[in-house]
Amino acid sequence: MPDATFLDATELVINMGPQHPSTHGVLRVILKLDGEKVIGTECVIGYLHRGVEKIGENRTYQQFAPYVDRMDYIAAVSNALGYCLAVEKLLNIEAPPRAQAVRVILSELNRIASHLFWLGTHALDIGAITPVFYCLREREEILKIFENYCGARLTTHAFRVGGLQYETYDGFEEETRKFCDWLIPKVDEYETLLTNNRIWLSRLKGVGVLTADECKEYGVTGPVLRAAGVKWDLRKAQPYSGYEQYDFDIPTAENGDTYDRYTVRMEEMRQSTRILRQAVERIPSGPIMGKVPKVVKPAVGEVYVSIEAPKGELGYFIVSDNSTQPYRMRVRPPSFVNLQALDRMVRGGLVADVVAIIGTLDIVLGEVDR
């Protein structure tokens, strides 16, 4: 925190949040301003702290699965995927191929949903009101697929340790295929609305630059890292759940500014539909649940499994002491780590850019505070 007691006459310390709508939840940013220029920030987090890690240590392995959905509630399926993979690695089992394919489909749908929601709210922060309605309309179709598949729209609890609980419903493949065909023209529509729009360009170009080296120093992952030109995606780097079978590209950009992060995410949506098309074509038949004991009691040991969530690297570190509950549960959330770069990105910018930069980091406070 910049020391508030030694302010120049032109300097001012103000609070942004925790009830500010553009902080995407309950983030409080203390800004030290010189006129309209930001000379220092401090993030105050924890307003949405629910002690998820501690809850994990007091629940059995299966019982904790619904709680992970509530961390990053925009991308609940990805959270569940990471958790299930971690426990499966701890138990030394693998989900059957059919379950893996369905998991890939659902988590890619969830990636699109997360990016759509990000695009809508980010544009809303910048001042473009229209895209949010269109984005939520498209997201609704994804939520309908989720509801038909597992009975819940947001906090899905779609995956279980060892596989899936629910068999796909009739028309699951057809609906997913139809959604892919439907989405691509819509993404083009958003691009018409935003990509060349002069207000959008002048608000985003050159704002919040984070170079590749700085990204690595801060441990920033996900689209923010890829926008800085680093071709790093865990789906390619250490494939999980059968991602190595699918053919897709990792979109990158060069400048690492807010506009590049926008283009990277737009391209990621297109790449996700590519994965979806391939995955839907070849869902293998077979069982959906692996051989999991009724009482999950992993041997003594520890495991760290990370996946590429829509926002970056999501990792679970679980220590087992051969009981039904984990001894230690640690979550490495992408939003929390990405948020650390905020100070570096906004320093020297304007107050209006702070809103754009918080939006572009794509944080979810449920995940930051856990």
Next chain:
Amino acid sequence: MIRKFFKSVFLIDLFQGLWVTFRNQDPKRIYTEQYPADRPKVSERYRGAPRLNINPDNGETLCISCNLCALACPETLIVVTSERSEVTRRKELTTFIYDTSRCMFCGLCEDACPVDALELTQDFELASYTREGAIWDRQMLEEGPKPTQYRC
């Protein structure tokens, strides 16, 4: 260069965006649901209000008081009590309490039930005027919620 100049003078980028907005004004593209008037049709697998199923033939509960749902529940919000019947020597359900105010509708109780007695149904209107009203007893679980119907 000239093209770029032309584009920026005649605001081509903005008009392209406005054309997209204009096309979406089409009344055929209305997605809003008029909620109390048309009630949403939720999916078959929807996880909503819990229900304790009864045997339709004789009205007896299907629950065998095995307590597995209470053990599976992450929030431990289900309380099942039973007593051994003197006649049949079987466990008979006495009370079944389900606290919907703490429920997160994860469906683990439903998966745990060996006789499909406990089920999460498609009813989604669970509002209650009091906190006590959200704690459902056996009768409420068997009958299901009765949301207010509005004439529209």
